[in-house]
Amino acid sequence: MYVGELLKGLxxxxxxxxxxxxxIGGGFxxxxxxxxxxxxxxxxxxxxxxFLVEGARNDEKGLFVxxxxxxxxxxxxxxxxxxxxxxxxxxxxxxxxxLGEILLNAGRELTWDELFTLLxxxxxxxxxxxxxxxxxxxxxxxxxxxxxxxKALGLFIRLLRSIGATTLLxxxxxxxxxxxxxxxxxxxxxVLHHFMRNYQMVRALQILKMRGVPHDSNLKRxxxxxxxxxxxxxAPI
Numbered sequence: 001m002y003v004g005e006l007l008k009g010l011x012x013x014x015x016x017x018x019x020x021x022x023x024i025g026g027g028f029x030x031x032x033x034x035x036x037x038x039x040x041x042x043x044x045x046x047x048x049x050x051f052l053v054e055g056a057r058n059d060e061k062g063l064f065v066x067x068x069x070x071x072x073x074x075x076x077x078x079x080x081x082x083x084x085x086x087x088x089x090x091x092x093x094x095x096x097x098x099l100g101e102i103l104l105n106a107g108r109e110l111t112w113d114e115l116f117t118l119l120x121x122x123x124x125x126x127x128x129x130x131x132x133x134x135x136x137x138x139x140x141x142x143x144x145x146x147x148x149x150x151k152a153l154g155l156f157i158r159l160l161r162s163i164g165a166t167t168l169l170x171x172x173x174x175x176x177x178x179x180x181x182x183x184x185x186x187x188x189x190x191v192l193h194h195f196m197r198n199y200q201m202v203r204a205l206q207i208l209k210m211r212g213v214p215h216d217s218n219l220k221r222x223x224x225x226x227x228x229x230x231x232x233x234x235a236p237i
């Protein structure tokens with residue numbers, strides 16, 4: 001491999017989340033796969049949409065793959081922010097794919113290989129440069145052999161890198177002490193937290209893992225604004 005090819009692999013993709021790019025040296029590494037996890041209501045879907053909107057503003061095709069919410073519900077939820085979300089969907093800069101409905105109507109459970117092959121074909125068809133899968137943790141409900149996940153996921157991530165799609169896997173945090181395969185195989189892990197302190201909700205972001213990028217793994221203050229999620233360099237409390 002030539003030096004130029006190696007350097008190209010270090011190109012950055014803005015996260016679209018104000019304050020986060022500075023914490024990871026300029027953004028995500030292009031073509032890598034990242035896990036964004038957290039409890040319900042922590043902002044995972046908002047984070048994913050911000051990532052796609054940033055791409056749409058820079059003429060990078062985005063793809064939102066849903067396993068739970070239909071497109072109209074997602075758009076209505078995101079109208080509270082100044083994303084211009086409806087315009088991006090109408091212009092085709094962000095495509096939406098209701099994979100959950102398709103899998104529910106498939107009449108059978110798929111293997112992990114079949115599921116990931118379907119996703120890769122879809123990403124290639126849309127020529128998507130940015131991909132969000134929400135929620136990745138629901139996939140186990142649709143496969144015939146959940147235990148066969150690790151090998152298939154590893155191959156899936158290799159394929160995503162080869163086609164240059166920067167991908168976010170949004171996943172529910174089931175336990176702070178239990179790590180699933182995607183924690184180990186993803187190029188980075190970002191955890192969104194919320195907890196109560198002195199009768200007030202505190203929100204925070206943690207960069208748990210970021211391969212090839214110097215980063216601070218301590219909790220950082222996070223809040224929701226009309227522009228979406230904003231991350232600050234200081235501790236939440």
